[in-house]
Amino acid sequence: MNSNELKKSVAMAVLDYIHPGEIIGIGTGSTVYYFIKALSTVKNLIRGAISSSNSSTFFLKKYGIPVYNLNDMKSLTLYIDSADEINFKLQMIKGGGAALTNEKIIASVAKEFICIADESKLVQVLGEFPLPVEIIPMATSCVLNKLKMLGGKPKVRKNVITDNGNIIIDIYNFKISDPIAMEKKINSFPGVVSVGLFAIRKADVALISTASGIKKITRN
Ligand SMILES: O=C[C@H](O)[C@H](O)[C@H](O)COP(=O)(O)O
Numbered sequence: 001m002n003s004n005e006l007k008k009s010v011a012m013a014v015l016d017y018i019h020p021g022e023i024i025g026i027g028t029g030s031t032v033y034y035f036i037k038a039l040s041t042v043k044n045l046i047r048g049a050i051s052s053s054n055s056s057t058f059f060l061k062k063y064g065i066p067v068y069n070l071n072d073m074k075s076l077t078l079y080i081d082s083a084d085e086i087n088f089k090l091q092m093i094k095g096g097g098a099a100l101t102n103e104k105i106i107a108s109v110a111k112e113f114i115c116i117a118d119e120s121k122l123v124q125v126l127g128e129f130p131l132p133v134e135i136i137p138m139a140t141s142c143v144l145n146k147l148k149m150l151g152g153k154p155k156v157r158k159n160v161i162t163d164n165g166n167i168i169i170d171i172y173n174f175k176i177s178d179p180i181a182m183e184k185k186i187n188s189f190p191g192v193v194s195v196g197l198f199a200i201r202k203a204d205v206a207l208i209s210t211a212s213g214i215k216k217i218t219r220n
Pocket residue numbers: 027028029030031032081082083084093094095096097098099100103
């Protein structure tokens with residue numbers, strides 16, 4: 001199975017975890033695109049979605065799924081999203097598609113976060129994938145300097161403006177031995193909107209798509 005087939009397969013598998021009739025949170029990216037398509041194959045499975053990006057909103061509307069505003073929600077039971085990397089503690093790097101901040105906001109209020117990913121995303125140590133950081137544009141040089149002190153190689157992502165009007169710095173060559181401490185540290189730099197480390201609010205369940213089927217990992 002190639003990577004797209006693995007993504008499609010896990011996107012179908014997660015449908016079994018949805019309680020019919022709910023409004024659910026939805027992430028961003030190619031795996032989520034397959035998930036939105038999968039949702040559209042089951043009429044009225046969900047009542048609607050809270051979207052984490054303009055691109056997911058576009059696809060949700062295209063497939064006839066109503067999109068709601070997070071501010072109108074009293075609570076949110078479920079958030080479904082993918083990741084750029086996930087470790088066995090269900091901590092993740094996210095933001096390859098620049099949607100990290102909105103994803104983090106929705107994940108922070110959802111009772112349950114299910115991460116759907118193909119097996120290439122499962123790692124022992126986070127950091128092979130460059131760590132995205134969303135920052136306020138005027139803070140670019142001061143945040144770059146602070147990030148350099150942490151040991152990696154931060155670079156501004158070219159030609160990308162986030163849905164919030166900000167820019168992304170990706171930190172290369174940056175193995176993360178203590179994701180919670182690193183998330184807190186980077187969050188403390190003025191000008192940082194959010195860092196794509198999901199270690200404080202990690203996933204509750206990961207469904208990992210492999211050639212031999214879907215593997216489920218739950219948080220301990
Ligand atoms: O900003 C994008 C998100 O964090 C995605 O969840 C992540 O980049 C994974 O995307 P994909 O499913 O395309 O690999």
